[in-house]
Amino acid sequence: MFMLDERQISHFTFLLPLSNEDFSGFCTQAQQFLVNGINPKVYSKAAAKLSISEETIRNAIEALMLLFIKGSENAMSVDEFSNSIINLSFNEEQRQILTGIYATSLEALGSSQQPTRSLLTFRHFVNLEWRLEVQLCSRALRNQLTPRVLIKLQLSDADKPRFFHVDIPTLLHVTELLEEAVKEIRSQHVRRVFRYIK
Secondary structure (H helix, E strand, C coil): CCCCCHHHHHCCHHHCCCCHHHHHHHHHHHHHHHHHCCCHHHHHHHHHHHCCCHHHHHHHHHHHHHHHHHHHHCCCCHHHHHHHCHHHCCCHHHHHHHHHHHHHHHHHCCCCCCCCCCCCCCCCEEEEEEEEEEECCCCCCCCCCEEEEEEEEEECCCCCCEEEEEEHHHHHHHHHHHHHHHHHHCCHHHHHHHHHHC
16 A cells, blocks of 8 residues: 555545546656656646646646556555555546556566566666767878767666767767756756655
């Protein structure tokens, strides 16, 4: 059984009178946010469609995300997850929808019978080394200056490191994307999700 406080449980209230189609859409969106990251535009679109505040939408999706997170953290089987949400006021059809999407999440991770991996376990780098290289000439051009960076990347799920070259414009683009990711992770809605995880 999930141990949730009253505030977290209250966020499910908005979901209870929804049609099965809308309820399924919210559950699917919560699962996709866990895999692909949060897209704030979804909140505004859903709020406009249902004529309700974005905060209510966000709270409901984050509450559903919390269920999937806790189920995964506790390595719950599909049956255990289904039994754990009985006390959350969802009707039978809603419980079946939630359980079905949880089962799909486990299958995507490789096993629906032995859920030993977390929904939030992602590939990450263990070590990164780099070297600046400059090509001064070639057979076609005797005088040229072509800087590029050789990167050695060790990933968490790989035995051998990966090597690849990156030109300066691509490196600058990657840097911009990483800076945007840092801003996103510091945003209010992401911090709210982290509080749920903890």
